[in-house]
Amino acid sequence: MDGLGGALERAAADGDVVDGWLQGLAGNPALPVEALARLLEFDELPMPGSWLRYRTLDAAATELLVASPQLQHRLDVAENPTADIDVLARLARDPEPRVRFVYAVMLFEHKRRVPPGVLEILAEDPEPKIRRIAGGTGEPPVVVREPAPAPVLTAEQRVTHPDRAVRLEAAADPEVPTALALRLAADPENDVRLAVSMREELTEAQRTVIPCTVWQQFWSPPSWIARRATDPDAARRIARSAHVGLRRVLAAQPHLAPDVVALLAADEDEWVRRTLAERCEDAPHELLVELYATVQDRYWSGFRHHRNFARPGLARFADDPNPRLRHAALDDPEAGPELVLRLADDPEVGGRAVADPRLPAEELLRRLTLPARAAAAASNPALPVAVMHRLLDLARER
Structure with a gap:
């Protein structure tokens, strides 16, 4: 030293x-x-x-x-x-x-x-x-008058109600007979029509004739899809549905059968694939790497934290022109010091390489003196404790 x-x-x-x-x-x-x-x-x-x-x-x-x-x-x-x-x-x-x-x-x-x-x-x-x-004793509770009970509406009254929220609830309610619910297929509100189109009992033909826009994600997805997702046969039928909304909700389930995952990973809809990668623990490695390399919004880096992302073989991207893939190369658990050293001077991924504990010790210590790499080198968990204290001594003397 x-x-x-x-x-x-x-x-x-x-x-x-x-x-x-x-x-x-x-x-x-x-x-x-x-x-x-x-x-x-x-x-x-x-x-x-x-x-x-x-x-x-x-x-x-x-x-x-x-x-x-x-x-x-x-x-x-x-x-x-x-x-x-x-x-x-x-x-x-x-x-x-x-x-x-x-x-x-x-x-x-x-x-x-x-x-x-x-x-x-x-x-x-x-x-x-x-x-x-x-849950202890706080301020004295404010006494409020109990609201009058809401009148019980019939199914017919619900589907013809002027309040959009009442019709929306009726559209998704399995207790509302299908024939009545289908009247809402012509509702002026898109969300009501969408809710009808995603009812469990509908045929594919009935779904496809309902005009509606399917949002990228759902705040209140149909609960029946989560129940059916554990049945491989039912999940396969949903994964093959022409209704993209059903496929997107299915892709958000935490676990799916391997062949269902494969169907969704190859889906033509970007948001089916993205939802699978973001929400399903069984999302395939290849899809995660593809999205990590290509997604253009601020969520692109999240795919790297999926449990199926890092695996042997990522080192093949060490010389890829895409800096994200060179970054991914460092997630190869079998890559050795040579790969890390090779990327340590990369202008776009060098910071992470210098912070990697596989970096040879002499190279790590040398980079402590370089303004562009001092922070990354000091964050490396392989940095000797004695050196950490020396850095603090010098910083205190400044």
Whole structure:
């Protein structure tokens, strides 16, 4: 480290390099709690103020933040979904009401496990809004008059009702006879006609004559498709339906038979394929890679996080002209240091390659001195702890 030490000292004269070190260390998943504590001592850090909400925290790091005298640290750890649940329980007695409130909201709205005794503490909190969240005694309830019961409508009254919401509900209700529901095939509202067209009992011929626009996604998809999706024969029939809406809803199911997945992955409709890739855990690797490489909106990178994306063979894209595919090459679990080193100087994917723990150690350390790669190198989990502390020493001396 002697030769490296001199290079780091010279690099520390560049403020951009030092800022890169601090940014990288803040995102380094292997940063030990002692180094995290030192990082938090800086008065100003070149990261967004919410960075602690998003980094992975083990029990020791959670304890550090829960005990921090800085209010923002305690607020951030209360919102961090990776923080240790049992250590977080101490926030139920935090002296600052804002911390207790955020902790209570995250605990109940995000359905976290409730450690023993926490519910009782929060239910007796001095703040009424915290007591209400925990189900304790809050403000006196406002007495409201019970509304008069709505009149019961017949099926005929529902399908002819002037209120669009009533007709929409009737259109999808299996209790409404098919003959009555089909009257709504000529309804002036597209959503009503669409709901009729997706009724379970309709034939393909009946569906195709109903004029309607099928939206890309559904807020309230027909529930019968989820029930039928577990029956391979029924799922195959839906996957072959001419009604694109049925196929899109089927593609959103978490698990499907392999041949049904294959049918949907080859569907001519882009949103059937996208929904399958985004929502179905059985989406095929080839489809995920295709969409990752070609989708043009801001959701393109999400396909890489599907469980079927990374697999041996992706290294074949290391020289592909598409930078997304060169990026994907780094997800090949069998690729070695040579591939990572080859991509480390790539202008478009080099940052991720430098952050890859497979990068040879000497190359990783060398890149700590380069302004364009200092942050990526400092975020590499293979960075020796001694080097992490040296970077903090130099940043403190700046």
